[in-house]
Amino acid sequence: MLQFYYDSISFYFDRSDFKYQEMDTDSAYLAFSCEHPFQQCIKPELRDHFNAHKYEWFPRDYNTEVAAFDRCTPGLFKEEWRGDAMVSLSSKNNICYLPDEKHKVKVSATGVQQGGGRNSDVLNPDGFESVVRDRITLQGTNKGSRVQSERDRCCLLIL
Numbered sequence: 001m002l003q004f005y006y007d008s009i010s011f012y013f014d015r016s017d018f019k020y021q022e023m024d025t026d027s028a029y030l031a032f033s034c035e036h037p038f039q040q041c042i043k044p045e046l047r048d049h050f051n052a053h054k055y056e057w058f059p060r061d062y063n064t065e066v067a068a069f070d071r072c073t074p075g076l077f078k079e080e081w082r083g084d085a086m087v088s089l090s091s092k093n094n095i096c097y098l099p100d101e102k103h104k105v106k107v108s109a110t111g112v113q114q115g116g117g118r119n120s121d122v123l124n125p126d127g128f129e130s131v132v133r134d135r136i137t138l139q140g141t142n143k144g145s146r147v148q149s150e151r152d153r154c155c156l157l158i159l
Helices: 002-012 044-058 065-069 124-133
Strands: 018-023 028-032 086-092 093-098 101-111 138-141 154-157
Touching: 002 044, 018 086, 028 086, 086 124, 093 124, 101 138, 124 138
Parallel strands: none
Antiparallel strands: 018 028, 086 093, 093 101, 138 154
16 A cells, blocks of 8 residues: 555645545545546646556556456556545544435444444434534444443444
8 A cells, every 4th residue: 555655646646636534454545636636636747657557556447348357456446436525433434425415425334234224323424424523422233243241232433
């Protein structure tokens, strides 16, 4: 991830045009200052260099067949989600969304069940924003888990 940061993002983009929101061992959430960063935000003097070397970092996009193949290639960085807002409470506890569209939400809350609408009352943009804004703790409930102690009964999202 450090090589990707220094040899790609930091090299091709001016630091005023991007901000890392969150990084994991195999993923990065970045905010860019323009809507199409790989077309609009590349440093002008490095645009030709980027076009010559971009497939070292990203899937080929000039053909749908090779693009589909490259999406399964380890080591290439693929855009998995695009949104306008992100609230990150801690590592692996975040939500990304488009504020104007309720159906366009990506939630990551490790240890909290999400299937079947479980915990949807707290795993939503308002819930995550309230943790930051109001400095509260949210509580979700997992069902079907064996409880060994009172501490295992629920998962907390804490700022």
